[in-house]
Amino acid sequence: MDCQCGEQREDLQKFLQPLEEILTEYEKSSENEQLFENEQKEKHLIPILQEAQEEYDYLPQDALRRIAGHLDLSMSEIYGVVTFYTQFHLQPRGEHIIQICTGTACHVRGAEEIVREMEKELGISSGETTDDLKFTLSTVACIGACGLAPVIMINEETYGRLTPDEVPEILNQYKS
Ligand code: FES
CATH class of the missing domain: 3.40.30.10 (Glutaredoxin)
Structure with a gap:
């Protein structure tokens, strides 16, 4: 059976491209900040989640994984925030x-x-x-x-x- 891993990786990269742009923007805005200080992570997490949700209409798992990696947070920390605020949605929503x-x-x-x-x-x-x-x-x-x-x-x-x-x-x- 042909491995389609490369293709899948490419699809994922394409899917995450808008998120990469959001993350880059926040990186720029944090140039003079210690982004990986805990306080800074929290400061950036919610606006990043909000922008990601605006982009995808919900918060897909792959996007959350990427955000977790970028901010050096665990997935359970991310889920803690996402499930606390009713504004965030983990499933696609209807028109x-x-x-x-x-x-x-x-x-x-x-x-x-x-x-x-x-x-x-x-x-x-x-x-x-x-x-x-x-x-x-x-x-x-x-x-x-x-x-x-x-x-x-x-x-x-x-x-x-x-x-x-x-x-x-x-x-x-x-x-x-
Ligand atoms: S209870 Fe106030 S609008 Fe329904």
Whole structure:
């Protein structure tokens, strides 16, 4: 069997090229700093993760490994930070982000039924992304529109006083 290691390495290099540019930028900005001092590592880690996520839309394992190597941190240190902040995502996310509010006001007005209907319509559980990368479904605490409970947001759009039977029609607007 032919070894495709060289090819894979090349693909990986290409994939990581945008990250290399981000790392180089931070290296330049740290020219007068002791980058590998602990404090400096922490100072640079979060902005690097943010920029990497902006580039890839999530934080792929290979990118995290490269960042860990660059900052001389262990993968568990990196995961500690990535899993602490909800802004970071370890899995690819959908084109449309659905957030269902399950705060108190929405909860008492039937948020759970909305969650169930969404999960049924999309065939995924909350916290997951559809295989076609169209939708990511998540639940969130109060989004500050309690008067409209139960409320969901799809991307930047808010839908209030929602009933489960409205869910399929709303999703249809985003399916094409
Ligand atoms: S509890 Fe849902 S918007 Fe406040």
